[in-house]
Amino acid sequence: MCIALVFALVIGLAVHSRKRERQRREMLEVWAVRNRWQYVPTPPTEWWRRLPGRNQRGVALALSGVIGGRPVSVAEYSYTTTSTTSGPDGTTSTSSQTHHFVIWVVRVRGSWPAIAVHRRGAVSRFGRSLFGDRATALGYEPFDSAFRISAERPELARSVFGQDLVAEQLAGWLPEWSLSGDELMVVENGRLTEPDGIPARFGPLLRVADLIDAPR
Numbered sequence: 001m002c003i004a005l006v007f008a009l010v011i012g013l014a015v016h017s018r019k020r021e022r023q024r025r026e027m028l029e030v031w032a033v034r035n036r037w038q039y040v041p042t043p044p045t046e047w048w049r050r051l052p053g054r055n056q057r058g059v060a061l062a063l064s065g066v067i068g069g070r071p072v073s074v075a076e077y078s079y080t081t082t083s084t085t086s087g088p089d090g091t092t093s094t095s096s097q098t099h100h101f102v103i104w105v106v107r108v109r110g111s112w113p114a115i116a117v118h119r120r121g122a123v124s125r126f127g128r129s130l131f132g133d134r135a136t137a138l139g140y141e142p143f144d145s146a147f148r149i150s151a152e153r154p155e156l157a158r159s160v161f162g163q164d165l166v167a168e169q170l171a172g173w174l175p176e177w178s179l180s181g182d183e184l185m186v187v188e189n190g191r192l193t194e195p196d197g198i199p200a201r202f203g204p205l206l207r208v209a210d211l212i213d214a215p216r
Contacts, residue, residue: 024193028063031195037065043075047103050114050178051187053079059103063195067202070209073105074198076191104186104202106209108179113152115160116178117169120148143170165211174204184209 025041032039043062048055055078062075082096120128125145135154137144143166149157160179161169168174175186186205192198 055079071107075103077101102188106184114180115151
């Protein structure tokens with residue numbers, strides 16, 4: 001009797017979860033139609049190549065529109081990790097965890113080799129103290145000590161990072177971001193829940209795009 005009750009409870013929770021997910025996606029699609037955006041389930045993109053886990057089928061949906069004359073997209077991405085543990089009696093158990101992300105993408109003018117900026121953590125700061133700066137360093141100590149730049153072509157780093165971009169990144173006004181081709185991207189943990197807030201969330205990334213495109 002107990003086993004049957006537990007089984008019924010699990011089935012009920014699964015059905016409820018699927019229903020809520022269907023309603024959430026319908027809400028996003030309705031928002032897209034009302035705001036003249038495009039809602040695309042499982043869009044054919046190469047974004048997964050730049051994302052944690054590199055799950056080729058991980059981009060579940062995308063909403064695309066135009067803000068301030070720039071094409072923009074926001075999408076959901078996930079990948080699953082599996083781990084196996086062994087008990088003292090020799091038995092093993094396997095568990096899995098799905099990691100969810102929201103991807104924000106803004107198009108810039110032209111096409112760029114891959115470049116990204118990350119705030120330094122303790123390991124990165126320690127590595128810098130041992131080995132010095134990479135070829136991508138800008139030569140401005142306040143920035144180089146706080147951020148690291150990775151780039152397919154290190155010599156282009158200073159072409160991307162103009163004075164205003166450096167200042168606003170250092171001030172904490174802008175997120176960590178990556179650029180490849182004409183797609184500027186920010187990746188956050190979580191899922192889309194409040195579509196009315198989507199346009200405003202693009203603000204910092206649009207500012208990055210404007211600073212990259214600004215003549216110097």
